Amino acid sequence: MTYVLRKMAMVLPTLLVVSLTVFILMRLIPGDPVLLMVGDIQNPQAIAEARRSLGLDQPFIVQYFLWLKSVLTLNLGHSVVTGQEVTTLIADRFWITARVVVVAMAVALFFAVPAGLVAAWQRGRLADRSIVFVSILFLSVPSFWVGLLLILVFGIHLHWFPTIGYAGVAYLVLPVACLALAQAGSFVRLMRASAIDVLRMEYVAHAYAKGLSDGAVLLRHVLKNAFAPTLTFAGWVLGALLAGAAVIETVFTLPGLGRLLVDSIYARDYPVVQGIALFVACIYILMNLLVDMLYPLLDPRVRL
Amino acid sequence: MNLASRLAVIAVLLAAVAGCSRAVGTSPPPDEIRIAIPSDIRGTNPGVDRDAITDAVLAHVVEGLVAYDENFHVAPMLADTYEVSSDGTRYTFHLRTGIKFQNGARVTSREVKWSWERLLDPKTRFLCRDWYDGTHGIKISAIDTPDSLTVVFHLANPNYLLLEQMANFQCLGAVLHPDSVNASGHWIKPIGTGPYEIAQWRRGQFVLLKRFDGYRPRPEPRSGYAGAKQALAKYIRWDVIPDAAAARAALYSGQIDIVTGLQPSDLGELASEPSVRILQSPSIEWLALLLNTEDPILKNKLVREAIAHAIDYRALAKGATFGRARANPSVISRASPYHDEVDEQGYTYDPEASRRLLREAGYRGEPILLQANKRYPAMFDNAIIVQSMLRKVGLNVRLEVLEWATQLANVPARRFQLMSFGFSGRPYPLFAFQSVLGVMHENPWMQWQNGEALKLAERASVLPEAANRSKLFDDMHRLMLADVPMINLYGATVIDAVSDRISGYDAWSAAKPRLWGVDIRAPNGRPQ
Numbered sequence: 001m002t003y004v005l006r007k008m009a010m011v012l013p014t015l016l017v018v019s020l021t022v023f024i025l026m027r028l029i030p031g032d033p034v035l036l037m038v039g040d041i042q043n044p045q046a047i048a049e050a051r052r053s054l055g056l057d058q059p060f061i062v063q064y065f066l067w068l069k070s071v072l073t074l075n076l077g078h079s080v081v082t083g084q085e086v087t088t089l090i091a092d093r094f095w096i097t098a099r100v101v102v103v104a105m106a107v108a109l110f111f112a113v114p115a116g117l118v119a120a121w122q123r124g125r126l127a128d129r130s131i132v133f134v135s136i137l138f139l140s141v142p143s144f145w146v147g148l149l150l151i152l153v154f155g156i157h158l159h160w161f162p163t164i165g166y167a168g169v170a171y172l173v174l175p176v177a178c179l180a181l182a183q184a185g186s187f188v189r190l191m192r193a194s195a196i197d198v199l200r201m202e203y204v205a206h207a208y209a210k211g212l213s214d215g216a217v218l219l220r221h222v223l224k225n226a227f228a229p230t231l232t233f234a235g236w237v238l239g240a241l242l243a244g245a246a247v248i249e250t251v252f253t254l255p256g257l258g259r260l261l262v263d264s265i266y267a268r269d270y271p272v273v274q275g276i277a278l279f280v281a282c283i284y285i286l287m288n289l290l291v292d293m294l295y296p297l298l299d300p301r302v303r304l
Numbered sequence: 305m306n307l308a309s310r311l312a313v314i315a316v317l318l319a320a321v322a323g324c325s326r327a328v329g330t331s332p333p334p335d336e337i338r339i340a341i342p343s344d345i346r347g348t349n350p351g352v353d354r355d356a357i358t359d360a361v362l363a364h365v366v367e368g369l370v371a372y373d374e375n376f377h378v379a380p381m382l383a384d385t386y387e388v389s390s391d392g393t394r395y396t397f398h399l400r401t402g403i404k405f406q407n408g409a410r411v412t413s414r415e416v417k418w419s420w421e422r423l424l425d426p427k428t429r430f431l432c433r434d435w436y437d438g439t440h441g442i443k444i445s446a447i448d449t450p451d452s453l454t455v456v457f458h459l460a461n462p463n464y465l466l467l468e469q470m471a472n473f474q475c476l477g478a479v480l481h482p483d484s485v486n487a488s489g490h491w492i493k494p495i496g497t498g499p500y501e502i503a504q505w506r507r508g509q510f511v512l513l514k515r516f517d518g519y520r521p522r523p524e525p526r527s528g529y530a531g532a533k534q535a536l537a538k539y540i541r542w543d544v545i546p547d548a549a550a551a552r553a554a555l556y557s558g559q560i561d562i563v564t565g566l567q568p569s570d571l572g573e574l575a576s577e578p579s580v581r582i583l584q585s586p587s588i589e590w591l592a593l594l595l596n597t598e599d600p601i602l603k604n605k606l607v608r609e610a611i612a613h614a615i616d617y618r619a620l621a622k623g624a625t626f627g628r629a630r631a632n633p634s635v636i637s638r639a640s641p642y643h644d645e646v647d648e649q650g651y652t653y654d655p656e657a658s659r660r661l662l663r664e665a666g667y668r669g670e671p672i673l674l675q676a677n678k679r680y681p682a683m684f685d686n687a688i689i690v691q692s693m694l695r696k697v698g699l700n701v702r703l704e705v706l707e708w709a710t711q712l713a714n715v716p717a718r719r720f721q722l723m724s725f726g727f728s729g730r731p732y733p734l735f736a737f738q739s740v741l742g743v744m745h746e747n748p749w750m751q752w753q754n755g756e757a758l759k760l761a762e763r764a765s766v767l768p769e770a771a772n773r774s775k776l777f778d779d780m781h782r783l784m785l786a787d788v789p790m791i792n793l794y795g796a797t798v799i800d801a802v803s804d805r806i807s808g809y810d811a812w813s814a815a816k817p818r819l820w821g822v823d824i825r826a827p828n829g830r831p832q
Contacts, residue, residue, distance in 0.1 A: 029709075029710075030709070030710040030713055030714075031707070031709030031710050031712070031713050032709070032712075032713045035709075035712050035713055035716070036709055036712065037346070037355075038431060039354075039355045039356065039728075040355075040356065040474060040727070040728040040739075041354075041431045041432060041474065041475065042716075042739065042747060042749035042750075043431060043432070043433075043434045044746070044747050044748070044749075045433075045434060045439075046429075046431050046433070046434070049429060050429075053429075081346065082344070082346065082347065082507060083347065083353075084507065089507075092507070092508075093508070148549075148553075151550075151553050151557075152553075155553060155557040155559075156553060156556045156557045159557060159558065162557075162559055163550070163553055163554055163557055163559065164543065164545055164550055164551075164553075164554040164559055164560070165509060165510070165543060165545075165559075166509065250546065250547050250550070251547065251550060252550070253543075253544070253545045253546070253547065253550050253554075255508035255509050255544070259508075259546070260508070263343075263546065266707070266708070266709060267709070268709055
């Protein structure tokens with residue numbers, strides 16, 4: 001409990017630093033949201049009026065404190081581009097990203113953990129080499145390329161799955177498959193390495209000496225102990241992907257958080273970028289906390 | 305459950321999902337046309353929340369008194385007829401009878417007056433209010449409604465271009481029902497007179513338009529934004545697909561019916577798809593090279609002339625567009641009825657003259673930066689070719705590739721020497737000139753400041769005869785060539801691709817998709 005409280009106490013200063021850094025960085029990038037907004041209408045009065053109405057004519061420090069003040073009341077402001085509330089925008093987009101990412105992670109772990117375990121158990125044999133080869137292949141091929149191949153085969157040629165947008169479960173199949181394939185390689189490698197270390201332990205030899213079968217040893221003794229590092233890594237990856245799987249979302253035209261962030265940076269939509277940065281920081285903090293709290297469940301030697 | 309059983313279960317689940325998706329359909333519903341747009345609309349308030357895409361979508365929902373036809377002549381739309389007083393200060397519009405708003409109310413002069421007074425009110429934040437407040441000549445001083453079907457616009461000064469300005473498709477001069485706003489004047493939704501109304505807008509995903517069954521098309525044939533607007537398809541869905549490759553893939557897989565704004569480099573790939581039809585048209589959008597006349601090197605006119613003579617315009621247009629466009633030295637598009645032989649006069653490709661001019665200018669190889677971006681491939685391709693041509697005559701040109709927002713901000717800030725740029729189309733020549741001609745310290749977007757040209761522009765709007773105005777545009781073109789404030793390269797090409805499910809769609813030089821008069825073929829190949 002003390003550990004959780006200590007971690008929670010760190011949240012506020014972390015968020016403050018993140019907000020200030022993102023605010024400064026966004027203002028340092030050249031470009032003007034108002035010029036992008038008015039586009040091909042070169043009307044200086046309209047530009048000045050838009051700047052005034054968005055508060056962009058104020059000094060930076062005033063803009064920052066005004067924004068911070070509204071953040072403290074849980075109001076992240078409004079999008080410069082669409083006028084939508086940033087909190088609503090993030091909630092809408094995050095929901096789509098979360099569905100893709102969580103399912104993809106579950107699928108990736110579902111296949112990668114047993115595969116890593118089997119590879120470690122069959123170390124040096126054909127099964128191990130095959131698993132290592134496939135995992136390296138998945139690791140090496142960029143996710144956008146896998147995405148394009150999936151679109152080509154299952155979208156264009158077979159017409160099995162839709163390749164753009166989001167309007168139901170069928171629309172998530174290809175993005176989930178793509179993301180799962182992209183992550184599975186690293187999970188397999190990590191699980192294999194951890195399992196090899198655990199297989200060398202004396203308690204594993206002891207388990208075999210007791211006459212337990214390979215399956216029983218792997219499942220009861222090796223899996224639990226070898227999974228902890230993979231879990232830490234999975235937590236980190238989950239945090240990173242929840243913060244925005246921008247490439248996958250672009251390839252499959254999913255209106256998720258990653259695409260929103262990229263579009264908002266291009267449009268210099270300051271309130272949205274700042275809001276997403278804060279939100280992402282919260283996700284990272286939460287994921288780290290969650291992983292830390294799950295650790296003792298897998299390894300009783302660990303105490304928080 | 306062993307591994308084999310688990311895999312079998314997963315395989316069954318995947319097959320089920322695949323089956324479902326097929327049942328759900330990767331292709332649009334039979335009564336719906338789907339068209340890809342690269343970004344979401346900015347809002348539903350015409351002329352207030354706008355960009356080119358928003359204008360194009362809302363043009364299906366709202367209409368003005370007049371509109372441009374296919375060849376950029378002004379034609380009546382909500383107006384049945386119109387008259388311009390001989391002194392150019394009074395425009396009388398007689399409205400069509402029996403026209404209804406999408407809420408069922410009749411269109412009368414009261415709503416027209418309300419719509420225009422709302423647009424002219426600074427509180428509305430109409431982005432193009434300066435078109436009508438005297439900034440560029442036209443100043444609407446009053447709007448009268450002598451009867452329920454007649455509207456009279458009074459101008460403070462004579463001007464013969466009000467109709468052209470009203471028909472301009474940037475900033476739609478939409479006639480709306482007052483219920484489009486609430487009691488305190490806040491925007492709700494457009495209640496217009498167009499053939500479609502907004503059924504659903506899922507931000508970041510799509511805009512769904514539904515046929516307005518009470519729409520009465522004009523009797524003339526469909527032409528540009530004018531003529532008959534038959535809403536043949538019940539629904540039109542504008543799907544936001546920012547990635548061009550994803551949009552093409554969606555077209556090939558049958559999820560999208562129409563993709564617009566394609567690049568000439570896409571044509572080879574598109575041609576290999578038997579289910580896709582390619583439509584092309586010369587665009588009124590044009591590509592140009594901007595020269596910063598305030599830059600220490602480029603303020604020397606001899607250097608600017610040297611640059612102008614160093615470019616092989618025919619080769620550039622051919623190379624950058626795969627032979628789809630021809631060089632055009634004028635801001636007036638070849639698609640415009642005002643483009644004449646004078647507009648064909650441009651700089652000659654003469655590397656020797658260029659070298660001589662550089663020697664006369666005392667140019668000693670100082671570096672010159674040429675800015676471009678990769679968001680708009682044509683601007684980047686032009687920059688590459690221009691850089692190579694300029695280097696051949698001894699100009700030490702270096703390419704600086706920027707992100708679009710950065711490059712755009714550099715234009716009014718004058719943080720550039722050379723810039724590869726593009727202009728959206730203005731159908732009327734004067735408006736095309738006015739997008740670059742002006743007093744620079746008053747409007748930093750202006751590229752060209754020339755007192756004589758400004759006077760010609762002023763005169764052009766008060767001359768009643770179109771033929772006389774055309775002569776003034778010719779003079780302005782000659783002045784622009786002489787000053788070399790920018791170099792017009794070529795007009796872009798509109799390239800749209802349509803699936804064989806669709807009939808009646810056509811590309812237009814305005815680079816605006818029009819979904820009225822467009823039908824969905826039944827599986828037997830006939831329109832439904």
